[in-house]
Amino acid sequence: MSGTGTHDAAPLLQVTDLRVSFGAVKAVDGVSFDLRPGEILGLVGESGSGKSTVGRAVLRINRVSSGSIRFEGTEVTGLSPHALLPLRRRMQMIFQDPRGSLDPRMKVGRLLAEPLEIHGLLDRQGRRARVAELLRLVGLAPEAAGRYPHQFSGGQAQRIAIARALALDPALIVADEPISSLDVSIQAQVINLLAELRRSLQVAMIFIAHDLSVVRHIADRVAVMYLGRIVEIADKADLYTRPGHPYTRSLLSAVPLPDPVKERQRSRTILKGELPSPENPPSGCCFSTRCPLRASLGDPPECTATRPQLNETGGGHRIACHFADPAATPASV
Amino acid sequence: MSAPLLQITDFHLGFRTRRGTVQAVDGVDLVVNEGETVGLVGESGCGKSATVRSILRLLPDKVARYGPGEIRLNDRNVLDLPEAEMRRIQGGDVAMVFQDPMTSLNPVMTVGDQITEYLAAHTDLDRAAMRARVIELLSMVGIPVPEERMTWFPHQLSGGMRQRVMIAMALSCEPRLLLADEITTALDVTLQAQILDLLHALSERLNTATLLITHDLSVVAGMTRRVYVMYAGQIIEEAETDALFAAPAMPYTWGLLRSAPSLDAPLTEDLTPIEGLPPDLAAPPPGCRFASRCPYRREICQSRMPDLRAAPDGGTHRVRCWGAQDVPEGGWLIGTDWREDTGDPRIVADIRAASAMAGTES
Numbered sequence: 001m002s003g004t005g006t007h008d009a010a011p012l013l014q015v016t017d018l019r020v021s022f023g024a025v026k027a028v029d030g031v032s033f034d035l036r037p038g039e040i041l042g043l044v045g046e047s048g049s050g051k052s053t054v055g056r057a058v059l060r061i062n063r064v065s066s067g068s069i070r071f072e073g074t075e076v077t078g079l080s081p082h083a084l085l086p087l088r089r090r091m092q093m094i095f096q097d098p099r100g101s102l103d104p105r106m107k108v109g110r111l112l113a114e115p116l117e118i119h120g121l122l123d124r125q126g127r128r129a130r131v132a133e134l135l136r137l138v139g140l141a142p143e144a145a146g147r148y149p150h151q152f153s154g155g156q157a158q159r160i161a162i163a164r165a166l167a168l169d170p171a172l173i174v175a176d177e178p179i180s181s182l183d184v185s186i187q188a189q190v191i192n193l194l195a196e197l198r199r200s201l202q203v204a205m206i207f208i209a210h211d212l213s214v215v216r217h218i219a220d221r222v223a224v225m226y227l228g229r230i231v232e233i234a235d236k237a238d239l240y241t242r243p244g245h246p247y248t249r250s251l252l253s254a255v256p257l258p259d260p261v262k263e264r265q266r267s268r269t270i271l272k273g274e275l276p277s278p279e280n281p282p283s284g285c286c287f288s289t290r291c292p293l294r295a296s297l298g299d300p301p302e303c304t305a306t307r308p309q310l311n312e313t314g315g316g317h318r319i320a321c322h323f324a325d326p327a328a329t330p331a332s333v
Numbered sequence: 334m335s336a337p338l339l340q341i342t343d344f345h346l347g348f349r350t351r352r353g354t355v356q357a358v359d360g361v362d363l364v365v366n367e368g369e370t371v372g373l374v375g376e377s378g379c380g381k382s383a384t385v386r387s388i389l390r391l392l393p394d395k396v397a398r399y400g401p402g403e404i405r406l407n408d409r410n411v412l413d414l415p416e417a418e419m420r421r422i423q424g425g426d427v428a429m430v431f432q433d434p435m436t437s438l439n440p441v442m443t444v445g446d447q448i449t450e451y452l453a454a455h456t457d458l459d460r461a462a463m464r465a466r467v468i469e470l471l472s473m474v475g476i477p478v479p480e481e482r483m484t485w486f487p488h489q490l491s492g493g494m495r496q497r498v499m500i501a502m503a504l505s506c507e508p509r510l511l512l513a514d515e516i517t518t519a520l521d522v523t524l525q526a527q528i529l530d531l532l533h534a535l536s537e538r539l540n541t542a543t544l545l546i547t548h549d550l551s552v553v554a555g556m557t558r559r560v561y562v563m564y565a566g567q568i569i570e571e572a573e574t575d576a577l578f579a580a581p582a583m584p585y586t587w588g589l590l591r592s593a594p595s596l597d598a599p600l601t602e603d604l605t606p607i608e609g610l611p612p613d614l615a616a617p618p619p620g621c622r623f624a625s626r627c628p629y630r631r632e633i634c635q636s637r638m639p640d641l642r643a644a645p646d647g648g649t650h651r652v653r654c655w656g657a658q659d660v661p662e663g664g665w666l667i668g669t670d671w672r673e674d675t676g677d678p679r680i681v682a683d684i685r686a687a688s689a690m691a692g693t694e695s
Contacts, residue, residue, distance in 0.1 A: 046521035047492075141689040153610055156691065183376040184548055185626075188592035188606030195603070211522045213594045217604050237600060254526040256551035257597045258590055260574045263555030270530055271523045274491050 012037045018067035027053040029228035038202040042215025045225035055174040092165035096177040098157035102149040109145030115167040134163040155186035227286040234317040244319040246293035336408040339365040344402030359566040370543040372553030375563035428503035432515040434495035438487040445483030455506040470501040493524040514546045565622035572650040582644040582652040587671040608684040628676020
């Protein structure tokens with residue numbers, strides 16, 4: 001395993017029974033997980049799964065309805081904005097669209113120095129040196145400091161956004177689909193950069209993505225979300241070789257393979273229908289209305305009667321399904 | 334043998350900009366035969382969408398300069414056709430589906446009315462027949478309760494449903510050629526799988542030729558028989574799909590295959606990105622357009638542009654690369670294993686250093 005966090009270390013982040021509602025919509029409906037220092041958790045789900053809301057709630061960008069978020073041992077849900085400030089230094093965010101997150105009127109040097117100024121860190125000289133250091137870390141030349149964001153390509157702008165997120169030496173970065181807006185040939189550059197930064201700086205990450213192939217190379221553990229809940233969470237090797245939840249299996253099966261021969265031979269489970277409205281989620285298991293396993297078992301009543309708990313099946317692999325049996329059914333990608 | 338349904342020959346397209354003319358498409362040759370599904374793959378800015386839009390002359394007249402070159406549809410050059418004739422072709426013989434259905438649907442018209450408008454323009458059906466046809470089309474693309482959904486407005490439908498409506502509309506006049514431009518890019522993976530499945534089934538059933546434009550090689554793997562790969566305004570490789578994936582010839586194609594995260598790759602493997610950035614098409618380099626990012630480049634690559642020529646494995650496989658062509662001054666990549674050989678690390682270091690500087694010149 002490439003993760004640098006050990007299973008015994010105190011968690012950096014502990015999220016317990018997190019709920020976030022927007023009016024009648026339960027965007028996040030009882031999510032729990034923890035994150036060890038230096039660990040990368042892939043948070044995967046389709047649009048409307050609540051994955052971004054979890055990331056934003058952890059950083060207190062979204063209001064938390066209930067539940068607990070402990071960061072470095074401190075409960076952050078009740079903190080006032082003022083009390084939150086010192087913690088903000090330790091948690092940063094990277095967004096999907098780097099250009100939208102960088103003020104177009106500021107030169108890159110100012111963009112990178114600004115967080116240091118806000119937190120009163122370093123003198124002018126020190127800040128300049130830090131800016132050069134940050135640019136080097138993300139693979140840009142020191143001269144970049146004198147240019148504006150629009151003078152860079154999308155991939156380079158994302159490098160600048162990453163440098164800004166690193167400025168305050170955070171312990172946690174929430175990266176919300178950081179490569180989705182980039183070209184294929186540039187995506188791998190950014191994934192490798194984040195992996196390298198984790199290795200060299202020991203920064204933990206929540207890497208949010210809409211499909212399972214993207215997080216496969218970078219995450220240590222992966223959590224799969226559906227309709228505001230985590231339906232499966234496991235170490236990466238476990239999740240991809242023995243996916244237990246029928247939704248995880250469908251997600252894996254939906255990703256096309258770059259191999260025409262395998263694509264033709266593949267028997268895919270294509271999910272029918274679309275995500276139900278989060279305003280009116282199905283009773284019992286939230287996936288029951290589209291579940292191929294439930295259908296193949298002849299619609300057992302448990303699926304609609306009781307909400308399945310996220311049960312441990314061994315080695316930290318947890319699955320929220322009444323009928324999941326990971327040992328019996330090896331993955332067929 | 335009759336002429337192909339679509340034959341693009343040495344097609345050029347320029348965009349007038351403040352910085353001068355940008356040669357977005359630079360000598361593209363592309364053929365689609367009757368009933369065939371063909372992939373056109375490339376990243377943003379490579380000219381794939383501009384090429385496809387040129388087939389229907391959809392680009393704004395103020396900035397687009399078509400030609401030189403030809404785009405022959407049923408053996409007639411569309412670049413010479415009068416406007417009225419073009420409008421008959423759009424939605425008649427040739428239909429197009431775009432990435433974002435919300436911007437191509439009219440937000441203040443019901444879905445049914447929009448398809449009806451389409452039918453009225455291209456067919457002689459009476460009102461009752463048109464209504465029946467709308468219902469038939471909507472149910473063909475898997476929209477439940479079509480009688481009711483046809484009275485809905487686009488915003489009442491989900492993204493996946495809207496894309497189904499777009500496909501229904503595109504197929505309503507039974508086109509001989511469907512242009513599908515990144516139609517699943519905005520959709521989630523499970524919806525992408527549904528839409529691709531639908532497109533595959535329908536094009537087979539209706540014997541519609543399809544040109545599938547995408548940035549994702551995986552999408553063309555299961556959908557097409559032949560593939561063109563574009564880079565910086567040029568076709569850089571074309572092949573039967575199986576041949577392209579089994580033995581890609583051009584280092585850019587290798588890079589695309591290697592850098593994309595795949596569920597198929599060994600779990601531990603690091604990604605091998607394509608280093609560097611694409612060239613500026615307002616001032617393209619004199620040699621191979623990929624040379625600035627190619628870890629296998631030699632002197633000739635930076636000074637002379639390679640032609641699109643037969644690849645060593647023969648057949649219809651063609652490649653624009655000195656290293657992959659069996660010519661006296663080239664051929665150094667023939668027989669190398671692209672999965673193992675990632676090029677000269679010194680060149681890779683040079684490319685990284687150059688792209689660290691990019692954006693810093695004034």
